[in-house]
Amino acid sequence: MQPIAFTPIQLLLNSSGIFVALMVVVTSLLLLAERYLLNYGTCKVDINAGERTLETEGGNTLLHTLLENEIFIPSACGGHGTCGFCKATILEGGGPVLPTEVTFLSRAEQRAGVRLSCQVKIRNDVKIKIPEELFNVKMFDGKVISTRSVTHDIKEIRFSCDNPDTINQRPGQYVQMQIPTPDGPVYRAYSISSAASQNNLVELNVRLIPNGVGSTYLHSLKVGDPVNFTGPYGEFHLNEDPNTEIICVGGGAGMAPMKNIIYSIYEKWPNRSVWLFFGCRGTRDVFYLDEYRELAKKFPSFKIKYALSDPVKDGEKWDDEKGFIHLAVDKYISADTPRQAFLCGPPPMIDAVTKILENKGVKDIFYDKF
Numbered sequence: 001m002q003p004i005a006f007t008p009i010q011l012l013l014n015s016s017g018i019f020v021a022l023m024v025v026v027t028s029l030l031l032l033a034e035r036y037l038l039n040y041g042t043c044k045v046d047i048n049a050g051e052r053t054l055e056t057e058g059g060n061t062l063l064h065t066l067l068e069n070e071i072f073i074p075s076a077c078g079g080h081g082t083c084g085f086c087k088a089t090i091l092e093g094g095g096p097v098l099p100t101e102v103t104f105l106s107r108a109e110q111r112a113g114v115r116l117s118c119q120v121k122i123r124n125d126v127k128i129k130i131p132e133e134l135f136n137v138k139m140f141d142g143k144v145i146s147t148r149s150v151t152h153d154i155k156e157i158r159f160s161c162d163n164p165d166t167i168n169q170r171p172g173q174y175v176q177m178q179i180p181t182p183d184g185p186v187y188r189a190y191s192i193s194s195a196a197s198q199n200n201l202v203e204l205n206v207r208l209i210p211n212g213v214g215s216t217y218l219h220s221l222k223v224g225d226p227v228n229f230t231g232p233y234g235e236f237h238l239n240e241d242p243n244t245e246i247i248c249v250g251g252g253a254g255m256a257p258m259k260n261i262i263y264s265i266y267e268k269w270p271n272r273s274v275w276l277f278f279g280c281r282g283t284r285d286v287f288y289l290d291e292y293r294e295l296a297k298k299f300p301s302f303k304i305k306y307a308l309s310d311p312v313k314d315g316e317k318w319d320d321e322k323g324f325i326h327l328a329v330d331k332y333i334s335a336d337t338p339r340q341a342f343l344c345g346p347p348p349m350i351d352a353v354t355k356i357l358e359n360k361g362v363k364d365i366f367y368d369k370f
């Protein structure tokens, strides 16, 4: 019988296979040891210099501890460390930044102690800082009150707020819809398109993403279906000075915060100057244009420019801008008045528009890239 001979490559593969298997076993043992042998006892989480103090069993993540105590920090990936939403500043305790967090944190954030709360395990008392307004975020029970297709792939869906029955949102904020999956609920963020004064409902514009877990679920909902969502969240802050002109630039489902901002403004400041620039590929992506033209008849200081980036097809009617939307922004925004801008849409659009606005002296710019 011939002895079995291994080539150097086979030996390498065999040994690296054994090494990987060993690492998996060691990691599993360490996790089990941490879970069952290490007892960190009860740990304290001090929030915003004693504003609230939570107690949790050591070994829990910070995200889990906050959610358990109904502090609804944003978390779109269910704590898997893939969305980067769940940031909190750790002032004391918390250990070093993990490799899983690095891609989501700028150097300045790392220096300031910002961490992904889903990746921080509490093994001792910690002191943290979170934005004050997160204390106002609530979990809502609601129902679908209407659903309609506004384009071939975007639905406008409205939900009632049943418990609690009021949502106090600022124009441009968003909610996180709870999406049931076989592995438990996950959350997906959607901007609110209804005006802030409509405080007993939440309206969204949801684009159907092929195989998208959130949009597929939301597009399948029917009137009367129960839903849960948390909110409101968001960094957009509308300048309250009515002399500040507002520039809204959106594309696709990036319409939602623009609609909220525009309607909220005209309920409060009928003479305020507002521009809406909206980029679409073709005519089948255009929505809310007739509604906005009606609004502009009532409030002449509201100016609307829609632009189609694809060529207009034979037989189609189009009487507005052609080309990318940043070109329309460049063409119409010129006067040197105090301005604030809100941008929402794909990253190349936001980058191009930001450049143009900055060149025109606009510094107060909020944006949401998606």
Ligand code: FES
Residues within 6 Å of the ligand: 063, 074, 075, 076, 077, 078, 079, 080, 081, 082, 083, 084, 085, 086, 116, 117, 118, 119
């Ligand atoms: S919850 Fe998504 S990164 Fe933490």
